Amino acid sequence: MRFHTGEIAVQTRAGVREKAEQLSSMITPVIRPAAQMLLTTQQLAIASSVDTNGLVWASLLTGQPGFVQVLDNQTVEINCIPIDGDPLYENLVKNGVLGLLVIDLTSRKRLRMNGLARVEGQGQIMMQTTEVFFNCPKYIQLRHLETDTPESTQPNEIRSFEALTTTEQDWITQSDTFFIASFNPETGADASHRGGYPGFIQVISDHQLVFPNYAGNNMFQTLGNLTVNPHAGLLFIDFERGNTLQLTGTAEVIWDQSRFTTVPGAQRLVEFHIDQVLETTNASPIRWRFGEYSAANPAVKKESLPDALVV
DSSP states (O other): OOSOHHHHHHHHHHTOHHHHHHHGGGOBSSOOHHHHHHHTTOOEEEEEEEOTTSOEEEEEEEOSTTOEEEEETTEEEEEOOOOTTOSHHHHHHHOOEEEEEEEETTTTEEEEEEEEEEEEETTEEEEEEEEEEEEOOTTOOEEEEEOOOGGGGSOOEEEEESSOOHHHHHHHHTOSEEEEEEEETTTEEEEEEEEOSTTSSEEEETTEEEEEEOOOOSOOHHHHHHHHOOEEEEEEEETTTTEEEEEEEEEEEEOOGGGTTTSTTOSEEEEEEEEEEEEEETOOSOEEEEEEOOTTOOOOOGGGHHHHTOO
16 A cells, blocks of 8 residues: 555545545655656755654755765665754664655755665765655745855754744744654654745744645645654744754644635644754755745735634
């Protein structure tokens, strides 16, 4: 079976089970030539991992072009720039499941690779793939890569919180992009992208967020995982400054239409409850300059958000 029980349950409830099955051939354990070609130029990836307490984390990975190197059609070597204090490497040592999203913001291409991994050295990860597939460019904001900025050589600093600060809340409400990590104990970890106009994520409190789920590829890997296991991780990137905000907690899919009928483009909502926050300055030596929003982004009627997303 290409889909697990959680994915099938969500596909069925959404009324897209047949469409999803038609797309299942996209998912393959091998890294096909088109994917191998894309990886030779990439410098950005998002990793999904699980700690010893079962908490799921989304982590930023950056490196030189081609830092995710294909060794054979099911093996990649990841040579990234380690971020001090990020839980990824410790997680992989104790639990080798890894979800990897490689994303090119300049071309809006994205590739997902899920599988098992082991840490070989500082910044080096070996991964055996079990699932490899492309996603469409929907909701990806165009950004231009910038390197060698004066701030990029500064050391990173990490701070931990149990709830969002007011500054972090403002960061989230102004964001047009974030990444979500999820995990099914039977099939492994996964990392995915979410995008929209600023305001599409609503901060309900210092412990809770709500965001819409837009139309996608109908396979529902993320929501399927959340149906089986609510633990999830979110990653927000300050693309201009290289800072990151990592949240770990639990997520619940909201199907009640009365909760989101006035939210443009929403087909469901996701409520996210925060357990821990990590904020890292200078997490990335790479910077991105904003280009343009995705034409697929549903309009955000800000005056409707407080009523539409109220808990």
